[in-house]
Amino acid sequence: MHIVVCVKQVPNTTQVRIHPETHTLVRDGVESVMNPFDENALEMALQLKESHPDTVITVLTMGPSQAEAVLREAVGRGADKVMLLSDKALAGSDTWATSYALSQAIRTMSPRPDLVLFGKQAIDGDTAQVGPSVATWLALPCITCAFGLEVADGRAKVKRSFEDGYEILEVALPCALTVVKEANVPRMASLRGKMAAKKLVIEPTTAEMIGADPANIGLLASPTRVVSILSPPARSSGVKWQGEEPADMARKLVEELRQRKLI
Amino acid sequence: MAILDYGLSEMALEIRSMMREFAEARVKPVRAELDESGQFPADILRELGKMDLMGLYIPVEYGGTFEGDSMPNIIAVEELSRVCIGVSVSYAANGLGADPILIGGSEEQKKKYLPPLASGEKWAAYALTEPNAGSDAGAIRTTAVKQGDKYILNGTKQWITNGGEADIYTVFAVTDKTRGARGVSAFIVEKGTPGFSFGKKEDKLGIRASATRELIFENCEVPAENLIGREGSGFIWAMRTFDVSRPGIAAQGVGLAQGALDEAVMYAKVREQFGRPIIANQGLSWMLADMATKVETARALTYAVVRTIDSGAKDYSKFSAMCKWYASDVAMQVTTDAVQVLGGYGYMKEYPVEKMMRDAKILQIYEGTNQIQRDIIGLALNKEYAAVSRA
């Protein structure tokens, strides 16, 4: 089985702030990490490999040359092959242009993948569009928000999560999935994996090498324009009572609501 | 943070960052719960196996990653200990169980037993102590009687770390009662061997996540090929094992003391009394300064002993004993002082330092009490200076 996992390098959002005047992300001094949902997608692939040892996992990322760090991290955890799609012509791509480029990259891979996995969304853009869009370019069935996967006889049985439950879907391979956090706990890199990752030579793959139509990539080909980014207004923290008798706490609550003329 | 340059290899530095990250992510969130319930950290050890971190002391030819540098293993123990020595002892006891095989085992024994330990698929334990033989380990009474191509073991081992959890046990038993310590032999006994069973898990002051159990041998038949070395060489394997394993206990002490120091300094910076952080009081900051100095001297001594062993030195029992007692005394002092720095909060289970203080005590007891360590040093001095005074 050949599994392609698409991963993105993102700023560690626990450290990111939005500049109060320019409304852009302040990335200075912020470390870059593998998008957390992509870690779950990779883990799903690695677990599948444990039960299907003949599996080959290719990790694909599109980004600047520094993005190779997430590929090395993936190899440290057990991925077999990597592709760094990196080209000035791709810079500024929105989700439409990015998904086109990723789909072109996947088309060049041999053998063609049986599964293409994505994180549910990237924590910087939060669009959740790239996974389903790549699937559309490749004309693959796509199941979003997957948290369970079994593969047998060319079919995948997928658990798809909702806010209030889940459904089990069956789909013929090849297919695409986007993976949620609840799927698993991502492993940490192994010592031997890290040593292999250190030695790895990663040559960037260019837009030309994937036969991308120049009209479909980069800033100019991107229909989306980010007009501005705003921080949500800070919410007040509210009032909390705990540890007292329920009746006392209920009385306090009613009093508070009355005072605010809400009841 | 400023750190002393110990000239660590790239591999040792890699292990330090891996173990630090692992201990923070996987051990810290569960350590209080493991301490409370006394649950063995099986999942943690399994994950360490998957990360190739269970075989740092096992040579490459037997599936591990050891190539002459013991520092990666020592640092792995230190980093785990910084967060929880209940977990780190369960990890390090595998090495203790495997050492007699590494030191005295045949090529066949090494090939059979070391690879599954290196991969973490199996765990090991070391069984010397008995109800009536603690410090006086030469007084053990478990017997092994040869019958054809088997030895029949009878007796009870007490307080064996990883007992019941481990798959492979190195067990010391008397093959010749007339010869005292020279009548002791070492055997590899696998879990599941008929006649080999376990007592209940002990309820302990500290290192509560670790499993400490009795091993019971009732006409337990062990294949003769599981004898390590010759008959009568067991006590030598037991003592040589301690010579290489005691720096591991020292590393536990260094890590534990470092963890307690970290907690104490962070707390002293934020806790305010009399209108300022308590660290602003000289009386308190001097305490922290002493704690930090003790941690670093314990670390320096421990690393120096490990390097000396790695250099191929012949005689290092004295140094192993020194770092073991020194670092474990430091751990006891620094964890006790950390509780003092946190005051009443330090005494409460919401903060980790009370556990660290309870945990520290074992380091002064197992693998030879700190009195026994001083005995070893005293004996060595007596011997060394006899040679000097004659000269």
Ligand SMILES: Cc1cc2nc3c(=O)[nH]c(=O)nc-3n(C[C@H](O)[C@H](O)[C@H](O)COP(=O)(O)OP(=O)(O)OC[C@H]3O[C@@H](n4cnc5c(N)ncnc54)[C@H](O)[C@@H]3O)c2cc1C
């Ligand atoms: C949690 C735990 C885990 C353990 N794990 C293992 C294990 O995995 N494998 C194993 O084989 N054993 C293990 N042990 C046993 C441990 O090594 C012994 O407890 C230790 O060697 C001391 O023996 P003892 O407890 O019988 O004390 P004793 O020998 O009875 O000593 C009691 C006191 O007398 C002092 N003393 C004794 N002799 C002298 C002397 N000659 N000079 C001065 N003072 C002396 C001691 O220092 C001590 O303070 C473990 C013990 C514990 C508590």
